[in-house]
Amino acid sequence: MKEILEKMTLEEKVGQLFLAHCPHDGAEELVERLHLGGLLLFAHNFEDKDPDKVREFTKNCNSRSKIPLLIAADEEGGTVVRISKFSQYRKEPFKSPKDIFAMGGFDAVRAEAEEKAELMLSMGVNYDLAPVCDYTDDEEKYIAKRSFGHTPEMCAEFIRTSVSAMVGRGLCTSLKHFPGYGGNSDTHLNMSYDVRELSEFEKKDLLPFKAGIEAGAQSVMIAHNIVKCFDPDFPASLSYPIHGYLREKLGFRGVIITDSLTMNAIRQFTNGADPCVRALLCGNDMIITALFEDGYNHIISAVENGVIPESRLDDAVSKIISMKRGIGLDI
Numbered sequence: 001m002k003e004i005l006e007k008m009t010l011e012e013k014v015g016q017l018f019l020a021h022c023p024h025d026g027a028e029e030l031v032e033r034l035h036l037g038g039l040l041l042f043a044h045n046f047e048d049k050d051p052d053k054v055r056e057f058t059k060n061c062n063s064r065s066k067i068p069l070l071i072a073a074d075e076e077g078g079t080v081v082r083i084s085k086f087s088q089y090r091k092e093p094f095k096s097p098k099d100i101f102a103m104g105g106f107d108a109v110r111a112e113a114e115e116k117a118e119l120m121l122s123m124g125v126n127y128d129l130a131p132v133c134d135y136t137d138d139e140e141k142y143i144a145k146r147s148f149g150h151t152p153e154m155c156a157e158f159i160r161t162s163v164s165a166m167v168g169r170g171l172c173t174s175l176k177h178f179p180g181y182g183g184n185s186d187t188h189l190n191m192s193y194d195v196r197e198l199s200e201f202e203k204k205d206l207l208p209f210k211a212g213i214e215a216g217a218q219s220v221m222i223a224h225n226i227v228k229c230f231d232p233d234f235p236a237s238l239s240y241p242i243h244g245y246l247r248e249k250l251g252f253r254g255v256i257i258t259d260s261l262t263m264n265a266i267r268q269f270t271n272g273a274d275p276c277v278r279a280l281l282c283g284n285d286m287i288i289t290a291l292f293e294d295g296y297n298h299i300i301s302a303v304e305n306g307v308i309p310e311s312r313l314d315d316a317v318s319k320i321i322s323m324k325r326g327i328g329l330d331i
Helices: 002-007 010-016 027-034 043-047 051-063 097-122 152-168 198-214 240-248 264-270 276-281 292-304 310-326
Strands: 018-021 038-041 070-073 075-077 172-178 219-222 255-258 287-289
Touching (some): 002 310, 010 292, 027 051, 027 292, 070 310, 097 152, 172 198, 219 240, 255 287, 255 310, 276 287, 276 292, 276 310, 287 292, 292 310
Parallel strands (some): 018 038, 018 287, 038 070, 172 219
């Protein structure tokens, strides 16, 4: 790893930090110019293509990158499906965690996760921003339709089963949204405040994350909620204590990745200021954002001016490259 890092320019290192929202057009040029670590594809990137065209697109993007890309999508099943919502990829969308379990228990969960991995990997999409670890037993809450629900212990078993199946097929996974949405409101729309005690997180919300880490999940996505028992002043994605807890208490050694920093909760919190420097400093290794070029330039400047220690940058890039190697990318 030291040899790899020594051969990389500052610009190449910083580019690796970004899982960029994939635009409608021009992704290949952005990959090359900004040395991006990966692309996050949305429904619009799949809608007008078929599997062959997606394969061609991911191949073309990788041909413009010195380091193989992470090509990601949110393919959770149920209400969040970027690929299987279109019939050219699958006869019907992948079902929600609850519905799959109701149909066939954990055997069905495993089979669905394996099929999902095979479909994505067949088109060069190697990173699923799933499974959803968030636990709630209240069907009226925002996250309920995406959550496995049941009991915390059963939710943990769902995560263990899903992660082991996807990792076993060579797909990169991400546990989300740490430390758990619980009953909070949607941070796509506005900031959400969680006033629960740490003891409740440890009895409920953290169990699925622990199970996923033990099962070999390569990354953990951090939520944007302000969780007062961890940090009353900053959203989780920009919080030093949250990242410290994940590393020190849960022993996670993989890639920590932000939820998209262009969601309204973060835009409101920062009053529109770019949050990427803070995101890297507080412990994120990879950053999801639609404003990746701004973030890229801010981080380069912060490293050059000594605001971000090069050791922090190198540590993040090392984790990203290790994760890529772990799914068989040739680096």
